Amino acid sequence: MGCGTKGEKAAIIKELREKGYQLKYLLKAIGVSKSTYYFEINKSDVVADRNEELLMVIREIFEKNKHRYGVRRIYHELQIVDII
Structure with missing residues (x-):
């Protein structure tokens, strides 16, 4: 997936995780590493x-x-x- 910033991708993954999807499949489908996902979720704005x-x-x-x-x-x- 080439669209969106890393933060936007992480937000999408977070929403889908809340709906019950497994993290490893979401990360692979969207093309974000696990470390990037956790970094984006945990960084302060x-x-x-x-x-x-x-x-x-x-x-x-x-x-x-x-x-x-x-x-x-x-x-x-x-x-x-x-x-x-």
Whole structure:
């Protein structure tokens, strides 16, 4: 299978495993090694973690200013605290 990233392939394999298919047959059919599969399943999503932290800071700024700050003011506050 030449389409999709390794992460997408691992996600497909994970879904099919939950439906009862055996791992060794899925790996062979999709063309992913066992080590790659486990690596992709277990690695943390760095971008998602960063976005989660940023979202918490944005909410804090928004609530601190009584829900009156819009995009421009929040962006300016993020620049002041050197997040962006």
